[in-house]
Amino acid sequence: MKNNKFIILFFLIYPLKLFSYEKTVCIKCHLESGDEYLMKPVHEWEKSIHAENAISCHNCHGGNPKDEETAMSEEFGFIGKPKYEEIPEFCGKCHAGVKENYLKSAHGQTLPDGPNCVTCHTAHSQQKAGLFLINRELCSTCHDYERAEKIKFALMNTENTILKLSKKIEELWINGFNVDELNKNLFATRNSFRRLTHIVEVDYILEQTGGIYSDLGKIEEEIKKKEDILNRRKLLGAIVIIFFLISAYVFGKIYEELKREIKS
Amino acid sequence: MKNLFKAIDERLKLKELYEKYLSGYMVPENLNFWYSMGAVCLTFFMIQIVTGILLLMYYIPSVEKAFESVTFITNEVPLGWLIRRVHAVAANIFVLALFFHMLSTLIMGSYKKPREIHWITGCLLFALVLVECLSGYLLPWSQLSYWATSVATSFPGAFPFIGDWLVYLIRGGEKITQFTLGRFFSIHVSFIPFTIFVLIAIHIFVMRRTGISYPPGTDETKVKKMPFFPHFALKDLKIIYLFLALTLFIVFFFPQLVIPHDALIPADPLSTPEHIKPEWYFLANYQFLKLIPNEFLGIFLQILIALLIFLIPFIDRNPERRIWKRPLFFGAVIFGIAFYILLTIWGYLS
Numbered sequence: 190m191k192n193n194k195f196i197i198l199f200f201l202i203y204p205l206k207l208f209s210y211e212k213t214v215c216i217k218c219h220l221e222s223g224d225e226y227l228m229k230p231v232h233e234w235e236k237s238i239h240a241e242n243a244i245s246c247h248n249c250h251g252g253n254p255k256d257e258e259t260a261m262s263e264e265f266g267f268i269g270k271p272k273y274e275e276i277p278e279f280c281g282k283c284h285a286g287v288k289e290n291y292l293k294s295a296h297g298q299t300l301p302d303g304p305n306c307v308t309c310h311t312a313h314s315q316q317k318a319g320l321f322l323i324n325r326e327l328c329s330t331c332h333d334y335e336r337a338e339k340i341k342f343a344l345m346n347t348e349n350t351i352l353k354l355s356k357k358i359e360e361l362w363i364n365g366f367n368v369d370e371l372n373k374n375l376f377a378t379r380n381s382f383r384r385l386t387h388i389v390e391v392d393y394i395l396e397q398t399g400g401i402y403s404d405l406g407k408i409e410e411e412i413k414k415k416e417d418i419l420n421r422r423k424l425l426g427a428i429v430i431i432f433f434l435i436s437a438y439v440f441g442k443i444y445e446e447l448k449r450e451i452k453s
Numbered sequence: 454m455k456n457l458f459k460a461i462d463e464r465l466k467l468k469e470l471y472e473k474y475l476s477g478y479m480v481p482e483n484l485n486f487w488y489s490m491g492a493v494c495l496t497f498f499m500i501q502i503v504t505g506i507l508l509l510m511y512y513i514p515s516v517e518k519a520f521e522s523v524t525f526i527t528n529e530v531p532l533g534w535l536i537r538r539v540h541a542v543a544a545n546i547f548v549l550a551l552f553f554h555m556l557s558t559l560i561m562g563s564y565k566k567p568r569e570i571h572w573i574t575g576c577l578l579f580a581l582v583l584v585e586c587l588s589g590y591l592l593p594w595s596q597l598s599y600w601a602t603s604v605a606t607s608f609p610g611a612f613p614f615i616g617d618w619l620v621y622l623i624r625g626g627e628k629i630t631q632f633t634l635g636r637f638f639s640i641h642v643s644f645i646p647f648t649i650f651v652l653i654a655i656h657i658f659v660m661r662r663t664g665i666s667y668p669p670g671t672d673e674t675k676v677k678k679m680p681f682f683p684h685f686a687l688k689d690l691k692i693i694y695l696f697l698a699l700t701l702f703i704v705f706f707f708p709q710l711v712i713p714h715d716a717l718i719p720a721d722p723l724s725t726p727e728h729i730k731p732e733w734y735f736l737a738n739y740q741f742l743k744l745i746p747n748e749f750l751g752i753f754l755q756i757l758i759a760l761l762i763f764l765i766p767f768i769d770r771n772p773e774r775r776i777w778k779r780p781l782f783f784g785a786v787i788f789g790i791a792f793y794i795l796l797t798i799w800g801y802l803s
Contacts, residue, residue, distance in 0.1 A: 426705025437694035444687040
């Protein structure tokens with residue numbers, strides 16, 4: 190059930206890809222302004238995971254991306270720059286599960302003064318989330334790294350399994366398999382897992398990873414079935430190729446024999 | 454069974470046909486490897502027809518459904534993945550065999566009198582196969598299809614006065630749309646295959662009328678002859694099977710050579726892939742166009758070179774076929790091949 194939310198989110202976000210690299214009025218005005226302060230967010234966003242997935246300015250800040258007049262109109266839901274304490278709500282519009290866990294966590298409990306989404310992920314140049322975000326330099330800006338390191342260690346195996354499965358799915362995709370279902374399931378499981386990161390509580394994380402492992406196990410089973418098909422195909426291919434090569438050799442030998450007969 | 458065959462033969466005289474056109478048809482016994490390239494091309498044309506017909510049973514020529522239908526063929530239809538891959542890989546091997554066939558004909562001077570019609574029909578066949586490949590490229594409606602077609606169909610725009618009209622005519626509009634897919638589908642599955650079939654028939658007919666050319670430097674009065682069937686047919690089969698083995702090697706182990714990443718993503722007119730390059734057989738032409746500062750001049754020069762090659766039997770009237778006795782021609786061929794390979798590698802790396 191918890192996964193359904195992410196599957197719905199996936200399908201809500203995916204069509205946005207259609208608008209990828211569309212020069213909205215937000216981007217045009219900010220870039221054409223020539224003002225470094227206004228241009229900076231666009232340049233940062235261009236390198237972000239949001240840009241990669243075609244999540245543009247208006248998807249977070251609201252407004253009409255197609256019309257200069259109403260681009261910053263409240264009627265079109267323009268929010269502008271949120272206040273510090275509003276940021277979890279701002280990001281949580283899409284990352285609902287993460288927001289929920291974050292608010293329950295020690296980080297969330299310290300609001301409005303404590304760390305929020307942009308403290309770790311930055312405001313516009315968000316990179317693909319990963320365990321690299323839990324590091325001594327970043328965590329030590331607020332507290333000791335020890336506790337964070339324990340959490341990172343607890344999450345490491347699952348993260349590696351997800352990465353491994355993700356590579357295997359890509360390999361199957363390259364080989365022409367339809368991996369939409371596998372990708373959807375891994376996307377949902379990965380989100381459940383990444384939500385855990387925001388709880389910042391070692392015991393809870395360890396308790397929850399069991400369920401995630403079971404979901405990953407099911408995905409791995411599906412991958413294995415497809416890999417078996419791929420291996421069977423390769424075996425069949427090798428047999429047929431050897432048959433053709435042997436046949437070519439036999440034809441050549443018979444031809445030479447017949448040619449010798451003519452010469453003699 | 455024997456009686457049935459006898460009854461049929463009594464009426465159709467099949468044995469007579471077999472003796473006249475197969476076992477009784479004599480060819481020189483010193484024909485080399487290159488003489489089998491025609492048979493290889495014919496085999497691969499038939500493979501394209503058979504696999505193409507099978508793909509047609511499930512393919513939907515609509516911008517909304519094309520990619521989905523190809524995914525369905527690859528994943529749901531029994532052996533659909535194999536048929537699709539064989540169709541895509543065999544198209545490339547077909548072009549490769551055609552290159553070999555034309556190059557050997559050129560080097561051995563087999564285009565000379567009385568075989569000018571072979572050469573002309575052969576050149577037309579080659580051009581048609583390339584158009585067939587280009588039109589087939591768009592059909593899966595993937596990112597690769599869409600953008601490669603977009604680039605390829607933009608070149609006629611360089612022609613003065615009629616350029617824009619030509620692009621409009623080819624695309625069926627200003628952009629690559631359903632109209633482009635419709636006309637490409639139509640010519641890919643009907644007009645071109647049918648024309649290729651007719652031209653192959655003429656090509657083989659004139660070959661049988663003039664007889665196969667002897668390898669250059671052969672004393673035709675002294676060379677022994679052998680029956681086409683089963684003798685030479687076995688040699689053809691050997692080469693055909695080697696080409697089939699190569700095709701299946703790519704099909705089973707390296708399909709991504711002909712179906713790369715961008716061919717697995719549905720077409721998105723709003724997102725241009727980073728590296729759009731044409732297929733290997735167009736890379737040299739593409740690189741040539743990039744080197745010439747004026748696009749029209751680039752196209753014009755290529756048309757001129759193609760025309761020279763097309764008319765070569767009428768330009769080169771010297772009956773000597775041994776290439777080592779024709780240093781100027783030999784030099785031009787070596788330069789042409791080296792230039793083509795260099796441009797292809799350059800185009801691939803750039």
